[in-house]
Amino acid sequence: MRASLPPLKKTRLPWFDEEVQVEIEREITVEYSVTNVQYDSFVHTTQRRYVFLLPQEREIPASQIILMTDGLPFITTSTNGNISERLPTSWLVDPTIIVEDRIMKREKGKEEVTVEDTPYPDKILETRVREDIISRKITLKNELGKDARLTVRIIESADVQMMSAEPISTKTDKPRYEWDVTLGKDAEESIQCRYQIRIEKTRQMDKPKPEEKKSRTKS
Amino acid sequence: MKIDPPYLKFIVFSGGGGLVIREQDIKLGIGENVIEVQNVPSSFDEDTVAVELIETEAELIEIVVKKPDKRFVEDTLSRERLASEKILSESVDLRTEIREELLSLCEGVQARRYEDSSSEFVVIVDSKKEEDTAKINISYFIGDPRVWWTPTLQIDLDESNNARMTGYILVENQTNLAFKDINLEFAEFEGVRKWQEPGEYGVQTTETAVWQSQPPNVPPPPGSPQVQRSTGMPQLRGEMLKELRRLKKIK
Numbered sequence: 001m002r003a004s005l006p007p008l009k010k011t012r013l014p015w016f017d018e019e020v021q022v023e024i025e026r027e028i029t030v031e032y033s034v035t036n037v038q039y040d041s042f043v044h045t046t047q048r049r050y051v052f053l054l055p056q057e058r059e060i061p062a063s064q065i066i067l068m069t070d071g072l073p074f075i076t077t078s079t080n081g082n083i084s085e086r087l088p089t090s091w092l093v094d095p096t097i098i099v100e101d102r103i104m105k106r107e108k109g110k111e112e113v114t115v116e117d118t119p120y121p122d123k124i125l126e127t128r129v130r131e132d133i134i135s136r137k138i139t140l141k142n143e144l145g146k147d148a149r150l151t152v153r154i155i156e157s158a159d160v161q162m163m164s165a166e167p168i169s170t171k172t173d174k175p176r177y178e179w180d181v182t183l184g185k186d187a188e189e190s191i192q193c194r195y196q197i198r199i200e201k202t203r204q205m206d207k208p209k210p211e212e213k214k215s216r217t218k219s
Numbered sequence: 220m221k222i223d224p225p226y227l228k229f230i231v232f233s234g235g236g237g238l239v240i241r242e243q244d245i246k247l248g249i250g251e252n253v254i255e256v257q258n259v260p261s262s263f264d265e266d267t268v269a270v271e272l273i274e275t276e277a278e279l280i281e282i283v284v285k286k287p288d289k290r291f292v293e294d295t296l297s298r299e300r301l302a303s304e305k306i307l308s309e310s311v312d313l314r315t316e317i318r319e320e321l322l323s324l325c326e327g328v329q330a331r332r333y334e335d336s337s338s339e340f341v342v343i344v345d346s347k348k349e350e351d352t353a354k355i356n357i358s359y360f361i362g363d364p365r366v367w368w369t370p371t372l373q374i375d376l377d378e379s380n381n382a383r384m385t386g387y388i389l390v391e392n393q394t395n396l397a398f399k400d401i402n403l404e405f406a407e408f409e410g411v412r413k414w415q416e417p418g419e420y421g422v423q424t425t426e427t428a429v430w431q432s433q434p435p436n437v438p439p440p441p442g443s444p445q446v447q448r449s450t451g452m453p454q455l456r457g458e459m460l461k462e463l464r465r466l467k468k469i470k
Contacts, residue, residue, distance in 0.1 A: 004397070007394060008327065008392070013403075014386075022380045054384075065372045067376060
C-alpha cells in the first residue's frame with residue numbers, strides 16, 4: 001500500500017474490512033488432586049474465547065483486538081494469530097456461567113499400615129494407605145440470558161481415578177473426560193462423578209524401645 | 220554524480236527497522252563512474268547493503284560506506300538541543316503566529332538522534348560504453364527500532380454470530396526521517412540488535428537502550444530494573460574477575 005510516514009508521528013492505515021463468522025467457545029477444566037478432591041466446595045471459572053472464521057486465507061499476526069457491539073467497545077483482548085481460516089482470541093474469564101462443585105458423599109476405606117526399616121537403626125518408616133470413594137457434583141447455571149454451549153473437562157490424576165459419571169461423558173480419552181453441555185436460558189445442569197482416591201501418608205518415627213514393648217505387653 | 224533514488228519499497232519490520240529498496244535510472248560514461256547516493260540515514264546496516272545494476276553491461280566495482288563519527292554528531296546534536304531549549308526559555312510570549320512552527324521545530328531538534336544523520340554511500344561502477352544508461356537498485360536494512368508497526372483488529376459483533384472485522388496497521392515513525400508517498404509492506408521480523416556504541420539506535424528512548432549504549436565502566440541509571448541491567452553485565456563481570464585474578468598473582 002502507498003502511504004506517507006511523517007517524522008515523529010504515528011500513522012494508522014486501513015488494512016482490510018470483511019464479514020466473518022463467529023463461534024464462542026466456553027470451557028471449564030477441572031483437575032483434581034488428592035487434596036482438592038476432598039474439599040467441601042470448590043470454585044471453578046468458566047473460560048471463554050471467540051473464534052473468527054475468516055472467509056479467505058489471510059496472515060494475521062499477533063494483534064490486539066477490540067470487540068464491539070452496537071458501535072461501542074466492550075472487550076479488549078488479543079490473538080496470537082490465525083491457524084488457517086480460524087482466528088481465536090486469548091481465553092477470557094466468563095462470569096455468565098456459574099459453576100459450583102460440591103462434595104456429596106465420602107466412603108472411607110480400610111487403612112493399611114506397613115512398617116519399613118530405615119538406614120538409621122533407631123528409626124522406622126510407617127506408611128498408611130487408604131482408598132476412599134468420593135462423590136462430587138458439578139452444577140452449572142446459565143446467567144447469560146440466552147442459550148449457551150460449553151465443554152466441561154475433568155482430568156484425573158494418578159491418585160484420583162474416575163469410577164463413574166452421570167451423565168456419561170461425551171468424549172473419553174483417559175485421563176481426560178469431556179462433556180458437551182447445552183444450557184438453556186437460566187437453566188441449570190449438573191454432572192455427578194465418583195472418584196476413587198488413594199491417600200498415602202508416610203512418616204519417619206522412632207523405633208519403639210524393648211522396654212516400652214514389654215510394658216505394653218504387661219498392661 | 221550525486222543521486223537520490225526514490226523509495227521503491229519500504230518493508231517495515233514489526234520488531235523495528237525495515238528493508239529499504241530504492242531504484243533510479245542513471246547515465247554512465249566510459250570508465251569509472253563514482254555515484255554518490257544521498258539521503259541514506261546512519262541507522263542503515265552496512266552489512267546488508269546490496270547494489271544491482273539492471274539493463275546494462277556496466278560492472279559494479281565497489282561500494283564505499285562511511286558513517287559519520289558519533290562523537291561529533293552527538294556533540295552537534297547536544298548543542299542544537301541546548302539552543303532549542305534556550306529559544307523556548309527566552310521566548311517571553313509564544314502566543315504568536317509562529318508558535319506551532321517553533322514548537323514543532325524545537326521538538327524535532329530534541330528528538331533528533333545520531334541515526335537521523337546522513338551517511339556517505341558511494342557506488343563505483345565501470346562502464347565499457349561511451350554513453351550508457353542503467354537502472355541502479357539499492358537495498359539496505361534500517362536497524363532503527365524507532366520505526367515499527369503493530370496490527371489492531373476492530374470487530375463489530377451482532378446477535379446472529381456474524382461480525383465485521385476491520386484490520387488496521389499502526390506504523391510508528393519516531394525518527395526524524397520523512398517517508399513520503401512510498402510503497403509500504405509489513406513483515407513480522409525481530410531484527411538482531413547488536414551492542415551499540417553511544418549515540419546509536421535511539422539512545423535516550425529507553426533505560427535499556429541507555430544502559431546498553433554506555434561503556435561497561437559506567438554504572439546503569441538508577442531505577443533500571445535488574446533484568447535489564449544484566450544485559451551488559453556478564454562481559455564486565457568476567458573482565459573484572461580476570462583483573463582480580465591477575466592482581467592476586469602479582470601479590
